Amino acid sequence: MIKYRYTLRAFVIIGLILSSITVFARGVYQTDQDFLAETFNQAVPKSKVVWVKGELAATITEILGHKYSGLRIRYWKNEQRSVWILEEIGKEKPITFGIVIVGNKIEKIKVLAFRESRGGEIRHPAFTQQFEQAALDKLKLDRHIDGVSGATLSVRAMTDVAILALYLDEFTDENIKD
């Protein structure tokens, strides 16, 4: 009987730990301005905007699988790199991603804020490392991204946003002159 009681307690403790991990998965990991300051070594350039209209709007819809929520997208760019802070819904709530692009390749992708109750594993460097040096190949990434069990929709959101950032980087390079 005592053995069963200890087993029960062990299950309860493990359950509490697991549920707290899920709860801790939610939150703001880094503010937008801290991410920008870190990326640009405190010398954050003035932001620019790209208007989502015409062919660009159609391509974004194709990438995301739905219309982009907003008429303009803000980005930061200096000689070396561009930074895109984009939101995409995982299952129900928006996830905020920060994407750094250098030479049309992803230098870094980071989850800045995660609001879903599940799928927070995508924020771990072991997962995000897969995106490093990824480039665009006909509106897809040039590599396969391994999924995370139980985080399929969050993985999809991150992949879509990575493609979108690469596409927008190319688009602004070609169409928006300083």
Add this chain to the structure above:
Amino acid sequence: MNRKMRSLHRSLGAIVAVFVLMLASTGILLNHTSDLDLDKRYLTWGWIMAHYGIGTVEPDAVYLLDRHTISQFGPQVFIDATPATQSHVPVLGGIVIDDLMVLATQDALLLFTPEGEFIEQMGESVGIPSSIQNIGLFHGDPVVQTRNGQWRSDFMLDQWEQLSMDGVGWSEPQAMPASLEEELGHYFRGKGISVERVILDVHNGHILGKYGIWFADLLGAFLVLISMTGLWLWARRRG
């Protein structure tokens, strides 16, 4: 004993008859759902909507901007009766500058076209002051009240200077216009509850919620009892 059993049998019969009639009539109706279009007819009575948990929905905040009504229900922000964007923090006020509608939350400004189309969210990363408490206009310029004082910008909203100003026209919450309340009610309630759903819930007792299950159990017990008393009386007569 015989008389008591007969009296019990009759009483149970009267009680059970009411519910058997109800079960039979609702059962017949459910058998002909398609013929009677019960799945295409809807009820929107206030009490029945409230019973199904889709009664009146109260907005968290309402602001009148120019010719538009801005309202927030949970994370959903509406411009008039159209869902415009989501904000997971409360909308604290709004202003109209040039050809922009600007809503303020504690850490960002939400920009909309005059037609109510969402443009973007501007936060601290583009210089918007933090800890916003309200938004207003001072001689046509946008002003925000923050925990650290008042800040003024121009229509570009990307340069803010801290100033102390008197006579700012602050945004204030308003009441929801009745006509819009009705329109938003349609949005939240949809068509209503289908007649089929209500009849099915009456049939299986779910209309009474968790008590419906107990009620169905009680009715079942009555049916068992009435069967047993009936059999007992029949056996006695034969004997």
